[in-house]
Amino acid sequence: MNFTIRYETTNKTFKNVTISDHGTATYNGSFCGDDHNGPKIAVQFGSGFSWTVNFTKELSAYSIDSIFFSYNTNDSTTFPDAKEKEVFTVYDRVMFTIPLNDIFRCNSLSTIEQNSVVQHYWDVHVQAFVQNGTVSTKEFLCDKDKSATTVVPVIPTTAPAPTTTPTPKEKPEVGSYAVASVFNINPNTTDVTGSCHPQTALLRLNGSNIKYLDFVFAVKNENRFYLKEVSVSMYLVNGSGKQNLRLRKKVFSIANNNLSYWDAPLGSSYMCNKEQTVSVSGTFQINTFDLRVQPFSVMEGKYSTAQDCSADDDNFLVPIAVGAALAGVLILVLLAYFIGLKRHHAGYEQF
Helix, strand or coil: CEEEEEEEECCCCEEEEEECCCCCCECCCCECCCCCCCCEEEEEECCCEEEEEEEEECCCEEEEEEEEEEEECCCCCCCCCECCCCEEEEEEEEEEEEECCCEEEECCCEEEEECCEEEEECCEEECCCCHHHCCCCCEEECHHHHHCCCCCCCCCCCCCCCCCCCCCCCCCCCCCCCCCCCCCCCHHHCEEEEEECCCEEEEEEECCCEEEEEEEEEEECCCEEEEEEEEEEEECCCCCCCCCCCCCCCEEEEEECCCCEEEEECCCEEEECCCEEEEEECCEEEEECCEEECCCCCECCECCCEEECHHHHHHHHHHHHHHHHHHHHHHHHHHHHHHHHHHHHHHHHHC
8 A cells, every 4th residue: 555645835835655565564553452442454554654544343244444544744754844744634434335254355456535635546355354363365356356357469560540630629609507405314215424533423314315424532630421423425406407407316525524512521421412513515514403423331221311502501591691790789789878868868868
């Protein structure tokens, strides 16, 4: 595998750097899995690079679930003049399913592009959940390997190529097109999958027009959870423009892994009955109603005590109410004082 990273420099230009020499790698955090957590391969290499792939298991199959790749732009040798100096992590939901007890093989080049990072993989052989310590000899091929055929070389001839007159290009007619789509997610027609890990949890929704809608939760400061990422790939609803252009199976995809919504303490759930908006990007947002979610520390399949989103509003109103009450008392005291003082002076003048 290798990785091509695009980053911004201090003079507001962009550079690409390709990481192909992994040097001496370590595998801290690699894990064979247990009753609660699936296996994962964790690789650390170079100056601050790490790569992790997670696997999940079903009744008769296992999945290459997700891939994380992290890089550190504080390394001035690899990222000279980088504008932002920090650790970046890109995350991709692979969800590729393989029959249990088969080894997955993909000799062809596979590419994953996410958040300014392009990942290339080839000659991949992997099997999770190995039975009795024996790697399977039965292979499950990726689609590219299934369709790979031997290409017959084309031998050039000495005959000159015929001369053709280029056809003049017709100037296209100017049109105006607009696409907007609003849809509701019906729980009765929506499938749900996901995975749970100590530091992250995934909820994936699928429907007739939704290839996937992923909600990724993460733990922060070891005591709270929040919604960190939303990824979506969906088919736009059929429509028409001024030129009667039909839209069919147009795929819309977007992701944001730098969100901060639905924050609550670990061991509790998050609840919000009022309407909330999760702004994934300028072109995609999610409106939620009567929301309740708990991605971690679920006991016996039941929600824990909820932190209500309205608590923030209540906490803001309490000091205002107390301050207003104190101001009212102060005004009443001053008013009573002035009334008493006036009466005192009036009585003195009459005497």
